[in-house]
Every structure is written in structure tokens, then in C-alpha cells.
Amino acid sequence: MEEALAFGAVASAYARHRPDYAPAAVRWAIEAAPGPRVLDLGAGTGKLTAALVAAGARVTAVEPDPAMLAELRRALPGVTALPGRAEAIPLPDASVDAVVAGNAMHWFDLPVAGPEIARVLAGGGVLAGLWNVLDDRAGWVAGLARAGGSAAVGPRDTPAGWRAATAGLAVPGLGPARRAEFPHGQRRTADSLVATLATRAGMLVMPERQRADTLRRMRAFLASRPETARGAFVLPMVTCVLRQAG
Template identity: 75%
Template sequence: MDHASSFGAAAAAYAEHRPDYAPAAVRWALETAPGPRVLDLGAGTGKLTATLVAAGAAVTAVEPDPAMLSELRSALPGVRALSGSAEHIPLPDGSVDAVLAGNAMHWFDMDVAGPEIARVLAPGGVLAGLWNTVDDGVEWVAGLAEVSGSAAIGPRDTPASWRAETAAMFPAGFGSAEQAGFAHGQVRTAGSLVATLGTRAGMLVMPDGEREAALGRIRAYLASRPETAAGEFTLPMLTCVLRTRRIQTTA
């Protein structure tokens, strides 16, 4: 199973267990946008969409996976939600003031998606990617990352790896990129955190036996830690943002 197409089979679990995004991160992503029209590109089940709606944006969501799109429409019936992809955006030229992508931009074919994103952006429009990372500056979280392995906590999933992986991600036609991180957290239990990590793309494409063994190691680790062994706890996170603006050209 391809990583990028692995989520649909677990759409309900993704909707239940994946975190939302720090409101401060969304505000920063949008602060230089020329207007309120925002495209949530690769919107999944609507985790970022919901935060954008709460921020007062006029949101259009675009998602290629039918199961994920169905979850989004069920959760957010008032949002315009369309089938499409970063490489084929079903919107007119210059129709949005910002394009945001939540934990999705690394799946885009930027050679094709870059010109498409530039096409739908108004002059001076913003392009921003948001990623939720675990804060491995916290000792028990660093231990969790080590036990989980790269299939569950891998590239872009910790602040340092995120900075390195995204530094050169933006396509031609956009200005210099800025990076910032914003404190966030997700209330979890040991069981729900295991379920969350089970929705990672690397886990979803594992053979069943390997996935269950990996999840078993994570369960054992969480049971061994006083921070996570009993009841609810907050998983320390950062919502990391990479933003730029479309370069305005003159005729």
C-alpha cells in the first residue's frame, strides 16, 4: 500500500485520534494574507479545516480520498468540501487569499502542485504548511520516539527533523520561507495515544504482525512511565508552520 493513499482505510480512526492545530499557529500562518478566503488543501477529515473555521476564515476544503472527504463532510457540513488534489485544484484562478495544508504538503508533487497553487492564489497570497510534531525536548516524549521507531514518529514528527525536512519544500514562484513553532498539546490516554500512532502512514502500510509488535512495544513503554501509566495526560506538542507568499509579477 502506498503511504499517500493509506489513510482512507483508517479514515474514522484518523478523525477520532489525530490532533487539531494550535490556533496561534493558524493565526500566524494567515497574518499576511490579503483576505479571508482560505483553501485547506489535502484537508483529510477536517482537522485543520475546523481550526480555520473557528478563526473566522472563509474555508474551502479539497481532499482526494473519498473516505476522508466523507468524514470531513459529516463533521463539518457547513464547509464547502470538494474532491480534488494539490495537482488538480478544482477552483478558479486567483480565487483564494491563502492555501494551507495540515500534515499534507510532503505528499504533494510540487513540480505540478506549485503552479496549481500559484494559479488559485490571489496576488500576494499566502502558502503555508502546518505539521503537528511531538516535543521531544520532554524526556519521556524523547523515549517514546525512540521506542516507537520511524514508522510511528519519523521525518517531520519532531521539531528538529521538521525544520530540516521542510526547509526547501516550497516551489518556485514563492518568496523566502519562514518557520515557526507554537506550543500545543493533545489530551490522551495510553490507549488513545497508541491508537493515534497507529494512524501514522508508516504504521498503516506495515504487515499486520510487524504493526502489532510495534504497537505492543509502545503500549509497554507507556505502561512503564509514571507520566502515562494511568488516566489522562497531555502529550506535549508543537504545531510547526512553514509559510511564504506568492511572488507578484508585473506584466
């Protein structure tokens, strides 16, 4: 998919601007795992990898994009980081206690990736997907979503949108999916928030003139709002988690 392959071109911007994950969400994602061995699948630049390490996990990261993988290795030199993808995981059978994916599971070809995930999971292992979404219950966040359009704030990028988009997302053979949502936030300025939204997949594949117009609209909107017009602010977010146990 074109969008899935677009992130490598902005790997350093992705690493700099994308948010981390709510620590409570990360703990919940892996708390039922039978041991500390965790695979971060589609690990990107290591945003979730770092949170898993901080939570005490023994992490192996797998990422298909060379530029994203290079950023991860630079940021987290102590983590084993391998090239690979969800549909062909470069690990032995039953070698991890949990498989997690941060803002990545929707890119997987689950009919192929599901059996691969089940193969590398030890007995009783856990699969968890985490997504950072914008909390559009804040009025200015909802207004920003309208200003940016679906390329900047897509179908999984708000809590209600995430619930709808992941309603049927599950790997056969594992237990029933459980969902949880955790308040989160990211300290931003208007410029850094626009830079963050510019790393969204839909923005990266947009024609250049349309992309520039969209970024301009979002900057104008943020300049017009008292919450965001003057200096730093906290962007309201939610870390949403989908978890299955073996």
C-alpha cells in the first residue's frame, strides 16, 4: 500500500514529532503476557519500543522500512532491531510472550500475518495493538480535524473512529478482543502540531499543492484559537488498545 510505504521518506520527522504512548496503556497491553519477551512488530522509529523497555520488557523490534529501522537503531542501540514484516516475521516459533504493534496493525495483511503472529507467540501469549488518537471531545481538536480533513485526521484518528474501524479487527485462534482507552497528551506548539500532522500517511501521499493548502488551513485555524495561538499547549489524546490473549 502506497501510504504504508511513505513513512521512510520522513523518518527523522516521524521520530521527532510523533507522540509516545500512555504508560498505563503500555502496561495494560502486556500485563497478561506469560513472560518479558516482547516483539514490537512494525516498530517504526521505536516510539513504542522505548515505552516497552521502560515498562521492563525484553524487546525485539521488527520493521520493514530501512530508514525507519535506522532511526530506531540510532535511538535505541541496546534493542535487537531486525528487518522484517508482519507477514514474514524473522523469529523462531514460540519465541516471544507478547506481540505488540503501535499505530501499525491496520497495515498488516491479517490473513497472512495472523498465522505468523500465532507462530511466534509462546503458549498463553498476548497480541496487542496500540493507537494514539486525537481526543475530539475538545472543541478545538474537532475544529482542527475539520480544517485538516481526512488526510490529516483519518478514520482511526479519534476515539469513536478508532472503535468503529477496529470493530472486527482480530486474529483467529486467539482469545476474544478486549479494548481499553487511556488519556494521554502531547505538549506542542502550533508549528510542531502541524509538523506532527504532516507525517500522517494521507498527508505524505497527497499532491504537493493540496498538501501545502491543507497545512496552511491548519496553521490558520490554530492561530485563530485561544487554546493554541500563544505558545505551548497540551494536545488532548487517547491511547487506545486492542488486546487478545492466547
